[in-house]
Amino acid sequence: MASNLLVKSIEEMSMDGDEPPSEYLVKGNSFGSKDSSTLIPIPIIDVSLLPSESELEKLRSALSSAGCFQAIGHGMSNSYLDKVREVAKHFFALSVEEKQKYAPVVNESEGYGNDRIVSEKQVLDWSYRLTLRVFPKEKRRLSLWPENPSDFSETLEEFSAKVKSMMDYLLRSMARSLNLEEGSFLDLFGKQCLLQARINFYPRCSRPDLVLGVKPHTDRSGITVLLQDREVEGLQVMIDDKWINVPTIPDALVVNLGDQMQIMSNGIFKSPLHRVVTNTEKLRMSVAMFNEPELDNEIGPVEGLINETRPRLYRNVKNYGEINYRSYQEGKIALETVKIANNCDREK
Numbered sequence: 171m172a173s174n175l176l177v178k179s180i181e182e183m184s185m186d187g188d189e190p191p192s193e194y195l196v197k198g199n200s201f202g203s204k205d206s207s208t209l210i211p212i213p214i215i216d217v218s219l220l221p222s223e224s225e226l227e228k229l230r231s232a233l234s235s236a237g238c239f240q241a242i243g244h245g246m247s248n249s250y251l252d253k254v255r256e257v258a259k260h261f262f263a264l265s266v267e268e269k270q271k272y273a274p275v276v277n278e279s280e281g282y283g284n285d286r287i288v289s290e291k292q293v294l295d296w297s298y299r300l301t302l303r304v305f306p307k308e309k310r311r312l313s314l315w316p317e318n319p320s321d322f323s324e325t326l327e328e329f330s331a332k333v334k335s336m337m338d339y340l341l342r343s344m345a346r347s348l349n350l351e352e353g354s355f356l357d358l359f360g361k362q363c364l365l366q367a368r369i370n371f372y373p374r375c376s377r378p379d380l381v382l383g384v385k386p387h388t389d390r391s392g393i394t395v396l397l398q399d400r401e402v403e404g405l406q407v408m409i410d411d412k413w414i415n416v417p418t419i420p421d422a423l424v425v426n427l428g429d430q431m432q433i434m435s436n437g438i439f440k441s442p443l444h445r446v447v448t449n450t451e452k453l454r455m456s457v458a459m460f461n462e463p464e465l466d467n468e469i470g471p472v473e474g475l476i477n478e479t480r481p482r483l484y485r486n487v488k489n490y491g492e493i494n495y496r497s498y499q500e501g502k503i504a505l506e507t508v509k510i511a512n513n514c515d516r517e518k
């Protein structure tokens with residue numbers, strides 16, 4: 171009931187083992203299987219081997235089928251990744267009052283809070299998140315950066331810089347894997363490209379059969395790099411119409427392609443549908459980093475990937491983030507709204 175929602179926070183309901191209110195329940199039979207099959211393994215790619223033709227071929231194949239992979243050999247040690255996880259957990263362990271200091275300004279997405287409500291029909295996510303823009307540096311809203319733990323800002327800044335250089339390297343490798351000039355994708359992002367961090371926290375939930383940590387979505391980013399919880403699984407990716415678990419590998423970073431890379435690659439690379447399931451036993455956290463082109467940059471399928479057999483699938487767009495948000499509000503699939511109707515579609 172709505173009153174329930176107003177009275178108790180997810181954290182309180184989680185601690186008391188309450189039955190989640192109806193706003194959180196996935197309706198009808200659209201939940202799908204919670205325990206997904208592991209028959210289709212998520213590809214593992216060693217970033218340090220990417221100069222080699224065989225690893226580039228693995229990259230091309232992973233991104234044109236699953237749209238995601240587990241990256242190892244990225245140069246960040248296990249203990250370093252644990253430090254990032256610890257800082258994030260420390261923040262979420264603070265008191266509610268302390269965390270509320272970082273609540274978003276009205277109508278803004280940056281800051282600490284729950285699923286942002288954009289429509290009445292929305293099924294709510296069983297999660298808390300802290301969203302912060304990290305780059306460009308001048309666009310940071312420092313008043314929303316936690317002061318506690320005291321090494322939060324420094325750790326986020328350092329991790330972001332490392333993730334950004336990995337993303338840039340991956341963008342160059344993706345271009346090479348398709349026999350394009352190295353800068354074909356990277357240059358579309360521009361020097362002032364955006365990097366946003368979202369730290370997700372998923373409390374225990376008494377009804378994991380009906381409630382999701384994050385509802386099914388594709389990311390609006392170019393690339394998403396995700397540091398998963400060290401132990402607790404929850405992320406699932408849709409492959410061949412099945413929800414596939416993304417296992418936790420402590421020293422791996424999950425790379426998920428976002429919609430903007432599907433557009434730039436003219437549909438060759440996939441932006442996978444993914445979701446997060448809840449569980450009754452353990453809290454889960456994750457740190458997601460999203461890159462996006464400069465807001466004024468027009469992006470679209472790169473020339474070398476448009477030809478007679480593969481006509482242009484998407485129109486050129488600016489500020490896809492805005493298009494994505496509007497589509498979400500209207501219950502539309504953002505990528506579909508920028509698709510160019512082909513002849514068959516037109517005849518319908």
Ligand SMILES: O=C(O)CCC(=O)C(=O)O
Pocket residue numbers: 368370384389396398404405444445446455456458
């Ligand atoms: O927590 C996760 O594993 C994934 C979160 C996610 O999909 C997102 O923040 O966009």
Ligand SMILES: [Fe+2]
Pocket residue numbers: 387388389444
């Ligand atoms: Fe996501």
